[in-house]
Amino acid sequence: MTTAEETLTPELLERLTAVRTAARALRAATAETKDRVLRAAATLLEERAPAILRANAEDVAEVDRGPRKPGAAAFRDRLLLDDARIALMAEGLRQVAALADPVGEVVESRTLEGGLRVRRVRSPLGVIFMIFESRPNVAVEAFSLAFKAGNALLLRGGKESMRTTAVLYEVLHFALSSQRMPPDVLWGITDPDRGLTETLLRQKRWIDVVVPRGGEGLIDFVVRNSSIPIIKNDRGLCHVYVHADADLDAAVRVIENAKTQRPGVCNAMETLLVHAGAAAALLPALHTRLSGAAAPHPVEWLGCPRTLRLLEGRPLVAPAGAATFDTEHLDYRMSCRVVDSFEEAVEHIELHGSRHSEAILTRSEGLARRFQSEVDAAAVYWNASTRFTDGFTLGLGGELGISTQKLHVRGPVGLRELTSVRWLMEGEGHVRG
Amino acid sequence: MTTAEETLTPELLERLTAVRTAARALRAATAETKDRVLRAAATLLEERAPAILRANAEDVAEVDRGPRKPGAAAFRDRLLLDDARIALMAEGLRQVAALADPVGEVVESRTLEGGLRVRRVRSPLGVIFMIFESRPNVAVEAFSLAFKAGNALLLRGGKESMRTTAVLYEVLHFALSSQRMPPDVLWGITDPDRGLTETLLRQKRWIDVVVPRGGEGLIDFVVRNSSIPIIKNDRGLCHVYVHADADLDAAVRVIENAKTQRPGVCNAMETLLVHAGAAAALLPALHTRLSGAAAPHPVEWLGCPRTLRLLEGRPLVAPAGAATFDTEHLDYRMSCRVVDSFEEAVEHIELHGSRHSEAILTRSEGLARRFQSEVDAAAVYWNASTRFTDGFTLGLGGELGISTQKLHVRGPVGLRELTSVRWLMEGEGHVRG
Numbered sequence: 001m002t003t004a005e006e007t008l009t010p011e012l013l014e015r016l017t018a019v020r021t022a023a024r025a026l027r028a029a030t031a032e033t034k035d036r037v038l039r040a041a042a043t044l045l046e047e048r049a050p051a052i053l054r055a056n057a058e059d060v061a062e063v064d065r066g067p068r069k070p071g072a073a074a075f076r077d078r079l080l081l082d083d084a085r086i087a088l089m090a091e092g093l094r095q096v097a098a099l100a101d102p103v104g105e106v107v108e109s110r111t112l113e114g115g116l117r118v119r120r121v122r123s124p125l126g127v128i129f130m131i132f133e134s135r136p137n138v139a140v141e142a143f144s145l146a147f148k149a150g151n152a153l154l155l156r157g158g159k160e161s162m163r164t165t166a167v168l169y170e171v172l173h174f175a176l177s178s179q180r181m182p183p184d185v186l187w188g189i190t191d192p193d194r195g196l197t198e199t200l201l202r203q204k205r206w207i208d209v210v211v212p213r214g215g216e217g218l219i220d221f222v223v224r225n226s227s228i229p230i231i232k233n234d235r236g237l238c239h240v241y242v243h244a245d246a247d248l249d250a251a252v253r254v255i256e257n258a259k260t261q262r263p264g265v266c267n268a269m270e271t272l273l274v275h276a277g278a279a280a281a282l283l284p285a286l287h288t289r290l291s292g293a294a295a296p297h298p299v300e301w302l303g304c305p306r307t308l309r310l311l312e313g314r315p316l317v318a319p320a321g322a323a324t325f326d327t328e329h330l331d332y333r334m335s336c337r338v339v340d341s342f343e344e345a346v347e348h349i350e351l352h353g354s355r356h357s358e359a360i361l362t363r364s365e366g367l368a369r370r371f372q373s374e375v376d377a378a379a380v381y382w383n384a385s386t387r388f389t390d391g392f393t394l395g396l397g398g399e400l401g402i403s404t405q406k407l408h409v410r411g412p413v414g415l416r417e418l419t420s421v422r423w424l425m426e427g428e429g430h431v432r433g
Numbered sequence: 434m435t436t437a438e439e440t441l442t443p444e445l446l447e448r449l450t451a452v453r454t455a456a457r458a459l460r461a462a463t464a465e466t467k468d469r470v471l472r473a474a475a476t477l478l479e480e481r482a483p484a485i486l487r488a489n490a491e492d493v494a495e496v497d498r499g500p501r502k503p504g505a506a507a508f509r510d511r512l513l514l515d516d517a518r519i520a521l522m523a524e525g526l527r528q529v530a531a532l533a534d535p536v537g538e539v540v541e542s543r544t545l546e547g548g549l550r551v552r553r554v555r556s557p558l559g560v561i562f563m564i565f566e567s568r569p570n571v572a573v574e575a576f577s578l579a580f581k582a583g584n585a586l587l588l589r590g591g592k593e594s595m596r597t598t599a600v601l602y603e604v605l606h607f608a609l610s611s612q613r614m615p616p617d618v619l620w621g622i623t624d625p626d627r628g629l630t631e632t633l634l635r636q637k638r639w640i641d642v643v644v645p646r647g648g649e650g651l652i653d654f655v656v657r658n659s660s661i662p663i664i665k666n667d668r669g670l671c672h673v674y675v676h677a678d679a680d681l682d683a684a685v686r687v688i689e690n691a692k693t694q695r696p697g698v699c700n701a702m703e704t705l706l707v708h709a710g711a712a713a714a715l716l717p718a719l720h721t722r723l724s725g726a727a728a729p730h731p732v733e734w735l736g737c738p739r740t741l742r743l744l745e746g747r748p749l750v751a752p753a754g755a756a757t758f759d760t761e762h763l764d765y766r767m768s769c770r771v772v773d774s775f776e777e778a779v780e781h782i783e784l785h786g787s788r789h790s791e792a793i794l795t796r797s798e799g800l801a802r803r804f805q806s807e808v809d810a811a812a813v814y815w816n817a818s819t820r821f822t823d824g825f826t827l828g829l830g831g832e833l834g835i836s837t838q839k840l841h842v843r844g845p846v847g848l849r850e851l852t853s854v855r856w857l858m859e860g861e862g863h864v865r866g
Binding site for chain 1: 453457460461549551556558559637641642656657660662663664680682683684686687689691694794801805807809810811812813814815816817818820822826827838839840841842843844853854855856857858859860861862863864865
């Protein structure tokens with residue numbers, strides 16, 4: 001028993017024991033039972049929409065009364081629920097219910113010399129502790145995926161959404177009880193004390209995996225304090241590199257999509273790298289499209305000296321600063337650098353990229369293959385927008401986040417990524433020689 | 434840039450940059466080149482055996498001069514090399530060279546609606562930092578697997594084997610240079626300062642995965658100090674549970690194998706659980722076999738009160754103490770407890786097991802399936818010895834260790850487990866709608 005465990009209060013020990021026991025029951029649950037719970041939760045969410053919206057209005061009102069911070073409008077928007085967003089949550093629950101159960105999938109099956117039969121079987125991870133910020137609907141998405149994959153879940157949302165999430169947890173607990181599943185498979189933490197989170201991050205006996213999902217501050221806090229393995233949903237500092245031989249019309253379309261279709265998400269482009277041989281033709285046309293009078297949301301540019309020269313006299317163009325190429329803008333703003341070679345582009349991405357999604361636009365298959373081999377990101381694109389890195393789009397049935405680490409999973413964390421593979425053996429008194 | 438990175442000395446920064454650069458070259462290396470390096474290393478090991486044995490003799494002599502600690506004989510034995518052990522190392526290198534290269538394996542391939550082509554391709558993890566104790570041959574095994582899977586490797590062995598490992602690193606570097614591979618893909622750390630290890634454990638920008646392999650002290654040290662994801666090779670506290678309906682002749686054979694075939698390894702049985710309905714028939718016969726006059730290495734028993742009663746008057750039987758059932762003996766010693774039910778056995782394993790390898794002996798398929806579902810270990814056996822949990826035996830081509838965590842890999846860490854899967858996309862100017 002470690003020191004950390006000895007400091008647990010009896011209440012906490014009891015709670016964690018209950019979660020572990022519930023996780024064991026869930027591990028053995030059939031797909032049918034789990035899907036009934038998810039569909040019941042969808043119906044309950046719709047029925048209880050008025051109560052959810054009332055609690056959410058109180059959360060939003062409190063944020064409105066507080067001090068005005070930078071990014072407050074975007075923050076408020078992520079916090080806010082309405083009927084349409086509740087309908088989307090319910091729809092998400094039904095979609096996950098319709099997916100195949102990953103638990104029990106036989107990944108490999110074979111007989112060893114000597115006759116021992118060996119199967120590798122997909123199994124739940126166990127108990128997952130997810131810490132998230134602001135968007136209360138993440139609670140429902142996370143529950144649906146973790147639960148369907150057979151895992152008990154501890155959820156700790158931002159304090160700004162605590163009233164909303166408290167009602168969502170009630171709904172999910174009611175759905176669990178209605179199908180005779182132990183409600184302890186979900187512990188929705190409504191205690192805003194950070195000390196409890198710190199204590200939980202040390203309980204490796206009780207918690208198998210920690211999933212932080214939020215800004216850099218949250219991720220750093222979790223990495224520093226956790227002694228439990230982590231699936232990290234880190235930032236996305238994604239690049240598009242346009243080689244000298246690229247189709248420039250396609251390049252304008254792809255860059256516009258990667259930058260502006262939804263700039264606040266992690267798979268949006270943050271930095272454009274352009275080969276010197278394409279810059280003079282590409283950048284003015286691209287600027288007109290993204291930042292000209294006809295652009296619906298004009299994009300600001302932070303450019304290297306050569307970019308500035310090529311766009312001289314145009315609006316919304318400023319010099320890149322020391323931190324520009326390490327900044328995830330998450331907004332209608334982009335960094336731009338002209339490079340002299342493929343190698344310089346790869347080097348830039350190695351130095352500044354977050355190993356999330358990276359793209360090359362080129363007519364050369366050989367160069368594209370080199371890029372895909374040398375750029376070590378979770379997703380590497382040839383002649384396409386970075387925006388496809390997404391669990392729904394890639395057919396994983398949603399995602400708990402997008403991993404930028406290399407262990408366990410790279411890219412979207414879907415149902416299957418919330419399991420791991422165990423070895424099951426059968427013999428007739430087999431012994432090792 | 435984090436604080437930890439700012440404290441790097443210029444020398445360390447240069448070294449880590451060199452490793453990262455070498456890792457990129459290795460990522461693109463062909464299987465043929467990698468296999469040539471491994472075979473060259475095998476030949477060089479054999480040629481340089483006298484130098485290796487001289488360095489090893491100095492390491493052993495220093496241990497012999499030091500204070501006599503408990504377990505010193507086993508420790509000395511693990512440290513000691515001879516011609517046969519060097520031949521085994523060379524043979525291991527040639528075996529890994531003969532295995533299929535996991536890098537580039539296409540795990541999945543498909544075309545999304547809209548025509549974007551998607552492949553999931555196995556790729557190296559990047560830079561691995563392995564910390565190990567005492568057995569110097571681990572350095573060669575670890576290098577062969579990490580290198581073949583395309584990863585650069587930092588190796589930090591125990592200070593007792595530093596002279597031996599220094600010569601082994603020279604041999605491996607020479608093999609790399611002989612095939613024009615950058616020697617920086619292997620950094621054999623011969624600086625015994627623990628401060629360097631602590632600094633490295635915080636360099637998540639430069640190191641992708643940490644693999645500690647050793648005793649609990651080492652594992653705890655790494656878990657506490659690392660901000661890099663870990664593949665943990667933890668202890669193995671493995672159980673065999675004999676149900677009331679088990680074939681008792683087979684049970685004696687399986688338990689003897691699980692306990693005594695090689696008691697110092699992590700997949701050996703530490704605790705025997707026996708259903709009350711089988712205990713009176715099983716335990717005396719088992720005691721005679723394991724601890725009687727004819728036993729080659731008599732086994733000591735630490736038993737619960739019912740075990741003591743059933744074995745009254747027999748030698749080598751002592752009462753279990755408070756810590757008995759949490760102890761990994763790694764020796765000719767076993768814990769034994771009589772239980773009243775299947776549930777009590779599962780509960781015991783849940784509380785005391787290390788989620789490594791667990792076995793049930795029963796004639797009931799239904800009960801065996803329940804055991805395999807409810808006991809959440811990396812490997813769960815029905816009617817077989819726990820000793821099969823091993824990378825060579827299971828066809829993984831060796832192992833870097835055996836993981837008891839749930840992320841990334843459970844059980845033996847082979848070649849494939851030293852890679853992860855990336856997404857590679859190809860389009861013709863595809864954008865997301």
